[in-house]
Amino acid sequence: MSEKPVTGERRVFMTGNEVCAWAALAAEADIMYGYPITPQTDIMQYWTRLAPKFGRKFLQTEDEISAGFTTIGGVLAGKRAFSATTGPGNVLFQEPMSMAEMMRIPTVVIIPQRGGPSTATVIYSQQEVTMTAFGGNGEGFRIVYSTAGHQDLYDYTIKAFNTAWKYRFPTFVLGDGYQAKMREPLTIYDPAQRGIQMVKTEPLVGLEGTPGRDRPTQYLRNTYNTEEELYEVVMEIARDFEKAAPEIVEWQDFDTDKEMDVLILAHGVVSRSAQGALPLLREQGIRAGHFRPITLRPMPEEQMRRAAAKAKRILVVESAYGQLLKLVQQSLYGLAKPIDTLLRPGAGVTAEEIADQVKEGR
Amino acid sequence: MRVVEAFIGEYASGKSENAINRSLELLELGHQVTLADLDTVEPFYTLRPLKKSLEAAGLKVIAWSPEQTMGLGEAGTLLNQEMIWALKNQGSIVLDVGYGVHGAKIFNLIEGAETDPDLKVFAVVSAARPMTATKEDIVGYIRELGRVDGLINNTHLGSETTRKTIEEGAVIVTAAARELGLPVVYTAVLKELAPDFPNRDKMGNPVKFIRRFMPQAFW
Amino acid sequence: MTREKIALSPAMPKCWNPETKPHKFCPGCGHGLALKMLGEAIDELDIQDRVIFGCDIGCSLLSWDFFNVDSVQTHHGRTTPVITGIKRARPELIGIAYMGDGGGYAIGAQHLVNSATRNEKVTAILINNTNYGMTGGQMAPTTLPGQKTETTPYGRDPEETGYPTLGPEMVAAIAKEGAYVARGSIANLRQLKKFLKKAIQNQVDGNGFSFVEVVSSCPTNWRTNAEATWSFVEKDMAEYFHVGEFKVPGQKEEK
Numbered sequence: 001m002s003e004k005p006v007t008g009e010r011r012v013f014m015t016g017n018e019v020c021a022w023a024a025l026a027a028e029a030d031i032m033y034g035y036p037i038t039p040q041t042d043i044m045q046y047w048t049r050l051a052p053k054f055g056r057k058f059l060q061t062e063d064e065i066s067a068g069f070t071t072i073g074g075v076l077a078g079k080r081a082f083s084a085t086t087g088p089g090n091v092l093f094q095e096p097m098s099m100a101e102m103m104r105i106p107t108v109v110i111i112p113q114r115g116g117p118s119t120a121t122v123i124y125s126q127q128e129v130t131m132t133a134f135g136g137n138g139e140g141f142r143i144v145y146s147t148a149g150h151q152d153l154y155d156y157t158i159k160a161f162n163t164a165w166k167y168r169f170p171t172f173v174l175g176d177g178y179q180a181k182m183r184e185p186l187t188i189y190d191p192a193q194r195g196i197q198m199v200k201t202e203p204l205v206g207l208e209g210t211p212g213r214d215r216p217t218q219y220l221r222n223t224y225n226t227e228e229e230l231y232e233v234v235m236e237i238a239r240d241f242e243k244a245a246p247e248i249v250e251w252q253d254f255d256t257d258k259e260m261d262v263l264i265l266a267h268g269v270v271s272r273s274a275q276g277a278l279p280l281l282r283e284q285g286i287r288a289g290h291f292r293p294i295t296l297r298p299m300p301e302e303q304m305r306r307a308a309a310k311a312k313r314i315l316v317v318e319s320a321y322g323q324l325l326k327l328v329q330q331s332l333y334g335l336a337k338p339i340d341t342l343l344r345p346g347a348g349v350t351a352e353e354i355a356d357q358v359k360e361g362r
Numbered sequence: 363m364r365v366v367e368a369f370i371g372e373y374a375s376g377k378s379e380n381a382i383n384r385s386l387e388l389l390e391l392g393h394q395v396t397l398a399d400l401d402t403v404e405p406f407y408t409l410r411p412l413k414k415s416l417e418a419a420g421l422k423v424i425a426w427s428p429e430q431t432m433g434l435g436e437a438g439t440l441l442n443q444e445m446i447w448a449l450k451n452q453g454s455i456v457l458d459v460g461y462g463v464h465g466a467k468i469f470n471l472i473e474g475a476e477t478d479p480d481l482k483v484f485a486v487v488s489a490a491r492p493m494t495a496t497k498e499d500i501v502g503y504i505r506e507l508g509r510v511d512g513l514i515n516n517t518h519l520g521s522e523t524t525r526k527t528i529e530e531g532a533v534i535v536t537a538a539a540r541e542l543g544l545p546v547v548y549t550a551v552l553k554e555l556a557p558d559f560p561n562r563d564k565m566g567n568p569v570k571f572i573r574r575f576m577p578q579a580f581w
Numbered sequence: 582m583t584r585e586k587i588a589l590s591p592a593m594p595k596c597w598n599p600e601t602k603p604h605k606f607c608p609g610c611g612h613g614l615a616l617k618m619l620g621e622a623i624d625e626l627d628i629q630d631r632v633i634f635g636c637d638i639g640c641s642l643l644s645w646d647f648f649n650v651d652s653v654q655t656h657h658g659r660t661t662p663v664i665t666g667i668k669r670a671r672p673e674l675i676g677i678a679y680m681g682d683g684g685g686y687a688i689g690a691q692h693l694v695n696s697a698t699r700n701e702k703v704t705a706i707l708i709n710n711t712n713y714g715m716t717g718g719q720m721a722p723t724t725l726p727g728q729k730t731e732t733t734p735y736g737r738d739p740e741e742t743g744y745p746t747l748g749p750e751m752v753a754a755i756a757k758e759g760a761y762v763a764r765g766s767i768a769n770l771r772q773l774k775k776f777l778k779k780a781i782q783n784q785v786d787g788n789g790f791s792f793v794e795v796v797s798s799c800p801t802n803w804r805t806n807a808e809a810t811w812s813f814v815e816k817d818m819a820e821y822f823h824v825g826e827f828k829v830p831g832q833k834e835e836k
Binding site for chain 2: 605606607608717718729730731734800801802803804805806809
């Protein structure tokens with residue numbers, strides 16, 4: 001058995017994609033399957049350099065459809081299997097991920113979002129929120145963590161494996177091209193030393209003993225013939241998802257404990273700009289707060305409503321044309337608050353731009 | 363007397379409707395009746411929702427029931443032994459045959475179809491369907507089907523059907539039948555239109571009043 | 582002759598799941614024969630507790646609870662990657678991907694080609710019945726020229742839609758040493774079983790990719806009686822789809 005890739009705790013400085021590879025190693029991921037696409041490829045490149053040293057495996061597939069289905073195969077075999085993709089690759093991933101939803105297969109996929117639609121840019125965007133949370137022909141029974149920086153990428157990549165295997169829903173770490181390529185310091189650690197136990201994996205096929213004699217044979221289905229049968233299956237998944245949601249949701253809030261002139265709603269790396277805008281606004285006598293959903297699916301609706309109730313106005317900021325906005329509108333339905341927006345599809349947002357938008361919106 | 367009739371036709375031509383009506387009619391006349399669904403293109407959908415109520419009425423129904431379809435895939439082109447041996451049932455038999463490019467070749471799969479002395483194959487034709495809207499189209503279509511012993515004029519527009527719709531269809535279907543040397547077995551008329559309709563259509567074909575069942579089916 | 586042999590065959594293979602028999606295929610369908618041979622091959626190799634059986638969408642799906650071996654339904658065309666993923670993660674298992682001609686040669690062709698190129702140590706079995714059976718008999722990559730299907734109502738015109746895919750020939754051309762490639766037929770079950778057995782043994786030995794196409798029947802969609810069914814398999818199909826081994830590890834190729 002190879003030694004642990006990360007021991008103790010260490011302050012390090014590296015790119016976001018490298019962080020993901022290290023986090024997967026620290027999380028005891030067994031195998032990665034993937035197809036190259038910018039800006040995700042470095043995750044594979046670091047993984048392929050590091051994995052053999054620690055007895056882990058890799059397969060480069062013929063496309064993202066295959067990457068998704070081989071990842072499913074790895075999980076079925078009882079291994080902590082993962083992949084990474086983005087943009088048009090994420091589009092192709094929706095087919096295997098819909099199978100993972102139906103069959104409760106705990107896949108983990110890291111998505112450093114790039115611009116869309118189509119091939120678009122290979123740099124940065126937040127335009128894969130709807131697809132990652134709700135893509136596929138189903139109800140979006142998935143878990144999506146939106147990260148804001150390197151520490152998040154490390155923490156939530158590790159966490160994604162545990163959430164996936166504990167609740168048995170496909171789980172995504174939704175980053176972006178900036179986080180993938182930028183460098184910043186973070187602390188990497190051995191999860192065990194922080195008291196994080198990796199949830200035990202188990203095979204769904206290839207169990208011990210002769211099937212039909214020593215144990216029941218595993219017959220894993222995703223095809224149903226009647227409305228009645230499908231309805232039962234989907235409703236059971238829905239109940240499990242609803243039940244797990246309160247345990248899964250995560251969020252951060254800033255200066256939301258008292259009455260606010262404006263509550264800024266943003267996720268991912270844009271949250272960092274929102275945090276930066278708060279002191280700028282305070283200087284000008286504007287009482288601003290910020291709420292950041294970390295899980296976009298399930299959404300921390302209650303917590304968001306609680307914060308929003310204390311604000312006169314809401315400002316939704318995102319690097320997309322209304323994908324977070326839709327989720328916010330749904331979460332805040334019935335709360336009579338005006339919603340302003342700063343929507344910049346495929347483009348970054350600075351703290352100053354957010355502060356200016358707040359002033360304009362008043 | 364044993365009656366064995368097969369209703370063949372395109373989607374929405376009304377073959378299932380006519381097959382069900384004919385089965386119930388035979389039942390009322392005191393026959394023991396088996397109704398078999400031999401639609402191989404969408405077999406699970408046509409008679410499935412109706413199966414129980416038809417059985418309650420006294421028909422023997424050979425069709426997939428929801429319980430039997432467990433694990434059979436998304437649509438399922440499947441024949442089972444019961445279907446293949448359908449003609450060996452006691453009493454009278456009505457076959458509801460699906461559409462498809464192979465037409466009446468379906469009878470290659472049914473045991474005893476070639477030699478059954480009583481078997482009659484009726485093509486259900488609706489001139490309201492664009493592909494069978496003219497005499498020429500109907501003649502071409504029937505010749506493609508293979509064995510056909512008679513036509514049924516089932517020209518209709520669903521709930522918008524009027525006497526005019528049916529009579530216009532009768533003219534076209536009858537012209538086609540004459541060219542093919544086949545009889546028009548009857549013109550089907552919805553029961554709701556009965557007060558308007560004489561016992562023969564304007565071409566002199568007998569009229570049969572039918573009830574609609576398919577709104578309770580999927581299609 | 583062939584049919585008599587089947588009728589006289591002894592009891593069901595040990596690895597079959599008796600609770601799901603009689604199976605779900607139409608009478609006269611070749612799937613049942615191919616799966617019987619596969620079952621006997623699994624028994625004779627004594628690997629029941631190591632086999633993972635993946636089945637494609639289409640009529641292949643009806644085999645999902647056919648064996649007492651762990652089985653997984655996949656998506657249309659995606660059985661090869663699912664089984665590949667399992668095999669890569671747990672090389673001690675024996676992965677069998679079971680699919681139709683649509684799944685292997687059309688929607689999942691890239692997976693078949695690339696698994697062969699990478700020499701994945703899995704066994705792919707493909708049933709060629711010249712049409713899409715489950716959806717009611719549409720044209721498949723293997724439909725014969727002139728053959729009528731629901732989407733070639735005037736017969737398949739090679740000018741418009743090309744010629745039947747020759748799968749084993751293609752796989753043999755791209756696979757390298759270690760691969761096993763063959764085409765068997767339900768008209769010769771003894772030979773078919775031999776091919777299937779070798780294809781699995783090749784994986785057990787860790788040599789490389791194994792692929793067997795099975796020339797099969799679909800009387801329901803062909804609308805053929807028993808006689809016409811066998812004639813189509815043994816004459817019409819045999820003309821296009823030549824039975825035999827196309828690649829055997831350790832054997833020099835005859836070109």
